[in-house]
Amino acid sequence: MQYNISQLLRCPVGEVRHYRVEGDVTDVDDDPQPIPVQGTVVLTRTNQGVLVRVEAALHSTEECARCLAVIRYPLQLTFEEVFYPTIDPLTGIPLPPPPEPEAFLIDHNHILDLSEAIREYAVMARPLQPLCRLDCAGLCPQCGANRNLMPCACAEPPPDPRWSALWQLGALE
Ligand SMILES: [Zn+2]
Ligand SMILES: [Zn+2]
Structure with a gap:
Protein backbone atom coordinates (compact mmCIF):
# COMPACT_ATOMS: atom_id res chain seq x y z
CA MET A 1 0.00 0.00 0.00
CA ALA A 137 -29.32 -16.08 21.93
CA GLY A 138 -26.14 -15.72 23.97
CA LEU A 139 -24.96 -17.72 26.95
CA CYS A 140 -27.27 -18.84 29.75
CA PRO A 141 -26.52 -16.60 32.75
CA GLN A 142 -27.11 -19.56 35.07
CA CYS A 143 -25.28 -22.55 33.51
CA GLY A 144 -23.17 -20.84 30.84
CA ALA A 145 -24.50 -23.01 27.99
CA ASN A 146 -24.48 -21.51 24.49
CA ARG A 147 -28.20 -21.13 23.80
CA ASN A 148 -27.57 -20.91 20.05
CA LEU A 149 -26.53 -24.58 20.11
CA MET A 150 -29.23 -26.03 22.33
CA PRO A 151 -31.71 -24.81 24.91
CA CYS A 152 -30.53 -25.53 28.44
CA ALA A 153 -32.71 -26.89 31.24
CA CYS A 154 -32.43 -23.83 33.46
CA ALA A 155 -35.72 -22.27 34.45
CA GLU A 156 -36.41 -18.73 33.39
CA PRO A 157 -36.12 -16.36 36.35
CA PRO A 158 -39.46 -16.15 38.21
CA PRO A 159 -41.67 -13.29 37.03
CA ASP A 160 -41.87 -10.18 39.15
CA PRO A 161 -44.78 -10.76 41.60
CA ARG A 162 -46.03 -7.21 41.10
CA TRP A 163 -46.65 -7.94 37.40
CA SER A 164 -48.42 -11.23 38.07
CA ALA A 165 -50.71 -9.44 40.54
CA LEU A 166 -51.64 -7.06 37.72
CA TRP A 167 -52.20 -10.01 35.38
CA GLN A 168 -54.61 -11.55 37.86
CA LEU A 169 -56.53 -8.31 38.06
CA GLY A 170 -56.79 -8.32 34.28
CA ALA A 171 -55.14 -4.91 34.15
CA LEU A 172 -52.76 -5.87 31.33
CA GLU A 173 -55.25 -7.51 28.98
ZN1 LIG B 1 -23.24 -14.75 19.40
ZN1 LIG C 1 -28.77 -22.70 31.58
Whole structure:
Protein backbone atom coordinates (compact mmCIF):
# COMPACT_ATOMS: atom_id res chain seq x y z
CA MET A 1 0.00 0.00 0.00
CA GLN A 2 2.91 2.28 -0.89
CA TYR A 3 2.82 4.64 -3.84
CA ASN A 4 5.75 6.50 -5.36
CA ILE A 5 4.28 9.92 -6.08
CA SER A 6 7.39 11.84 -7.16
CA GLN A 7 5.67 12.50 -10.52
CA LEU A 8 2.42 13.64 -8.94
CA LEU A 9 4.26 16.02 -6.59
CA ARG A 10 5.65 17.83 -9.65
CA CYS A 11 2.19 18.20 -11.19
CA PRO A 12 -0.04 21.27 -10.84
CA VAL A 13 -2.68 21.44 -8.12
CA GLY A 14 -5.76 19.40 -9.09
CA GLU A 15 -3.87 16.58 -10.84
CA VAL A 16 -5.48 13.22 -10.01
CA ARG A 17 -4.25 9.61 -9.91
CA HIS A 18 -6.32 6.45 -9.31
CA TYR A 19 -4.80 3.30 -7.85
CA ARG A 20 -5.90 0.00 -6.42
CA VAL A 21 -5.33 -0.61 -2.72
CA GLU A 22 -4.05 -4.10 -2.01
CA GLY A 23 -2.01 -5.28 0.95
CA ASP A 24 -2.10 -6.27 4.59
CA VAL A 25 -2.43 -4.47 7.90
CA THR A 26 -1.63 -5.69 11.40
CA ASP A 27 -2.49 -4.42 14.89
CA VAL A 28 -6.13 -3.70 14.06
CA ASP A 29 -7.50 -6.31 16.48
CA ASP A 30 -6.03 -8.79 18.98
CA ASP A 31 -5.32 -11.39 16.29
CA PRO A 32 -1.63 -11.26 15.24
CA GLN A 33 -2.43 -12.49 11.69
CA PRO A 34 -2.04 -9.84 8.94
CA ILE A 35 -5.43 -8.75 7.58
CA PRO A 36 -5.81 -8.43 3.80
CA VAL A 37 -7.13 -5.08 2.54
CA GLN A 38 -8.70 -4.38 -0.84
CA GLY A 39 -9.99 -1.12 -2.25
CA THR A 40 -9.26 1.96 -4.28
CA VAL A 41 -7.52 5.26 -3.66
CA VAL A 42 -7.77 8.58 -5.47
CA LEU A 43 -4.74 10.86 -5.02
CA THR A 44 -5.21 14.57 -5.75
CA ARG A 45 -2.37 17.09 -5.73
CA THR A 46 -3.26 20.01 -3.45
CA ASN A 47 -1.21 23.08 -2.62
CA GLN A 48 -0.26 21.53 0.74
CA GLY A 49 0.47 17.99 -0.40
CA VAL A 50 -1.68 15.12 -1.60
CA LEU A 51 -5.30 14.49 -0.67
CA VAL A 52 -6.06 10.77 -0.50
CA ARG A 53 -9.59 9.39 -0.75
CA VAL A 54 -9.67 5.76 0.27
CA GLU A 55 -12.44 3.19 -0.01
CA ALA A 56 -11.34 -0.13 1.39
CA ALA A 57 -12.74 -3.34 2.81
CA LEU A 58 -11.23 -5.71 5.35
CA HIS A 59 -12.25 -8.01 8.21
CA SER A 60 -11.41 -7.80 11.88
CA THR A 61 -11.54 -10.70 14.29
CA GLU A 62 -14.07 -10.06 17.06
CA GLU A 63 -15.75 -11.93 19.88
CA CYS A 64 -19.56 -11.97 19.90
CA ALA A 65 -20.71 -9.81 22.81
CA ARG A 66 -23.43 -12.33 23.75
CA CYS A 67 -22.07 -15.84 23.08
CA LEU A 68 -18.29 -15.11 22.89
CA ALA A 69 -17.96 -16.89 19.52
CA VAL A 70 -14.99 -15.68 17.45
CA ILE A 71 -16.26 -14.01 14.30
CA ARG A 72 -14.84 -12.32 11.20
CA TYR A 73 -16.42 -8.89 11.15
CA PRO A 74 -16.53 -6.92 7.85
CA LEU A 75 -15.19 -3.37 8.06
CA GLN A 76 -15.90 -0.87 5.28
CA LEU A 77 -13.65 2.20 5.32
CA THR A 78 -14.20 5.51 3.53
CA PHE A 79 -11.91 8.38 4.48
CA GLU A 80 -9.97 11.40 3.29
CA GLU A 81 -6.62 12.57 4.61
CA VAL A 82 -3.96 15.01 3.44
CA PHE A 83 -0.44 13.62 3.24
CA TYR A 84 2.31 16.22 3.52
CA PRO A 85 5.66 16.10 1.70
CA THR A 86 8.78 16.22 3.89
CA ILE A 87 11.09 17.52 1.16
CA ASP A 88 10.47 19.94 -1.68
CA PRO A 89 9.89 17.76 -4.78
CA LEU A 90 11.71 20.19 -7.08
CA THR A 91 14.68 21.34 -4.97
CA GLY A 92 15.08 18.41 -2.55
CA ILE A 93 15.25 20.86 0.36
CA PRO A 94 13.61 19.66 3.62
CA LEU A 95 10.23 21.28 4.32
CA PRO A 96 9.02 22.45 7.74
CA PRO A 97 6.70 19.93 9.44
CA PRO A 98 2.94 20.37 8.87
CA PRO A 99 0.87 22.26 11.48
CA GLU A 100 -0.81 19.16 12.96
CA PRO A 101 1.70 16.86 14.65
CA GLU A 102 -0.52 13.84 13.84
CA ALA A 103 -0.50 14.54 10.09
CA PHE A 104 0.48 11.81 7.66
CA LEU A 105 3.80 12.34 5.88
CA ILE A 106 5.24 11.45 2.48
CA ASP A 107 8.79 10.19 3.04
CA HIS A 108 12.05 11.55 1.62
CA ASN A 109 11.82 9.15 -1.34
CA HIS A 110 8.32 10.46 -2.24
CA ILE A 111 6.69 7.25 -1.00
CA LEU A 112 3.13 7.72 0.26
CA ASP A 113 2.33 4.79 2.55
CA LEU A 114 -1.37 4.22 3.31
CA SER A 115 -0.82 1.38 5.82
CA GLU A 116 -0.91 3.42 9.03
CA ALA A 117 -3.92 5.51 7.92
CA ILE A 118 -5.86 2.36 6.98
CA ARG A 119 -4.88 0.71 10.28
CA GLU A 120 -6.10 3.71 12.29
CA TYR A 121 -9.42 3.97 10.44
CA ALA A 122 -9.94 0.21 10.73
CA VAL A 123 -9.46 0.39 14.51
CA MET A 124 -12.05 3.20 14.66
CA ALA A 125 -14.48 1.18 12.52
CA ARG A 126 -14.47 -1.85 14.83
CA PRO A 127 -17.85 -2.53 16.47
CA LEU A 128 -18.32 -1.87 20.18
CA GLN A 129 -20.85 -4.69 20.59
CA PRO A 130 -20.14 -7.20 17.80
CA LEU A 131 -22.78 -9.92 17.37
CA CYS A 132 -22.31 -13.22 15.55
CA ARG A 133 -25.87 -12.66 14.24
CA LEU A 134 -28.56 -10.17 15.17
CA ASP A 135 -30.66 -12.73 17.04
CA CYS A 136 -27.77 -14.40 18.88
CA ALA A 137 -29.32 -16.08 21.93
CA GLY A 138 -26.14 -15.72 23.97
CA LEU A 139 -24.96 -17.72 26.95
CA CYS A 140 -27.27 -18.84 29.75
CA PRO A 141 -26.52 -16.60 32.75
CA GLN A 142 -27.11 -19.56 35.07
CA CYS A 143 -25.28 -22.55 33.51
CA GLY A 144 -23.17 -20.84 30.84
CA ALA A 145 -24.50 -23.01 27.99
CA ASN A 146 -24.48 -21.51 24.49
CA ARG A 147 -28.20 -21.13 23.80
CA ASN A 148 -27.57 -20.91 20.05
CA LEU A 149 -26.53 -24.58 20.11
CA MET A 150 -29.23 -26.03 22.33
CA PRO A 151 -31.71 -24.81 24.91
CA CYS A 152 -30.53 -25.53 28.44
CA ALA A 153 -32.71 -26.89 31.24
CA CYS A 154 -32.43 -23.83 33.46
CA ALA A 155 -35.72 -22.27 34.45
CA GLU A 156 -36.41 -18.73 33.39
CA PRO A 157 -36.12 -16.36 36.35
CA PRO A 158 -39.46 -16.15 38.21
CA PRO A 159 -41.67 -13.29 37.03
CA ASP A 160 -41.87 -10.18 39.15
CA PRO A 161 -44.78 -10.76 41.60
CA ARG A 162 -46.03 -7.21 41.10
CA TRP A 163 -46.65 -7.94 37.40
CA SER A 164 -48.42 -11.23 38.07
CA ALA A 165 -50.71 -9.44 40.54
CA LEU A 166 -51.64 -7.06 37.72
CA TRP A 167 -52.20 -10.01 35.38
CA GLN A 168 -54.61 -11.55 37.86
CA LEU A 169 -56.53 -8.31 38.06
CA GLY A 170 -56.79 -8.32 34.28
CA ALA A 171 -55.14 -4.91 34.15
CA LEU A 172 -52.76 -5.87 31.33
CA GLU A 173 -55.25 -7.51 28.98
ZN1 LIG B 1 -23.24 -14.75 19.40
ZN1 LIG C 1 -28.77 -22.70 31.58
